[in-house]
């Protein structure tokens with residue numbers, strides 16, 4: 001969704017949706033109940049609403065880039081190739097395993113058509129929004145909005161790590177310390193914060209990644225007990241409070 005012309009801020013929401021096109025659903029091995037349970041575990045529920053609520057409270061509206069499809073179609077935040085360390089647990093850009101290690105797709109599944117139809121167009125569209133912000137405002141600030149389950153899921157690579165209420169994912173090249181400090185202060189009322197624990201890094205389009213320092217980025221991973229009933233339940237009053245904090249961050253960046 002478009003923001004104000006002079007706003008450099010992009011709220012990126014990759015994991016909020018549950019929609020799976022019928023043709024893609026047909027390639028998933030789970031029955032309907034098991035699929036619903038997996039969606040409850042893996043979806044960052046209500047994060048699109050959180051971004052929208054935050055944006056509505058800003059004087060200068062940020063841009064919102066929201067994935068309308070489930071991450072079980074493709075996960076736009078993974079590398080589409082061997083660089084992706086989550087491939088080791090069947091959760092590269094096209095997942096072949098569930099969060100519990102069960103088969104999600106057949107072992108000989110060819111990811112290429114899904115990458116072609118969904119992953120690459122998404123990446124191109126996000127690159128275009130970033131390029132447009134750079135052209136108009138001279139910079140781009142990507143705030144990657146996620147949530148994560150209070151209890152560790154078996155697939156997590158760093159599952160033994162602390163699980164603070166707010167995990168800030170930072171990148172050495174793209175996350176200036178001031179941006180991290182700002183986020184620390186706006187989320188100070190929500191309980192403990194942690195840097196890169198239990199999830200690491202933040203999303204930057206690959207054509208800018210490690211190259212263009214005008215693109216700054218920060219990931220916000222909100223522990224789900226801060227705002228919703230788990231798994232897959234309704235949001236509570238925490239959602240409104242988080243939206244106010246997030247809008248404070250956006251305003252400070254404008």
Ligand SMILES: [Zn+2]
Pocket residue numbers: 015044145146147
């Ligand atoms: Zn996520």
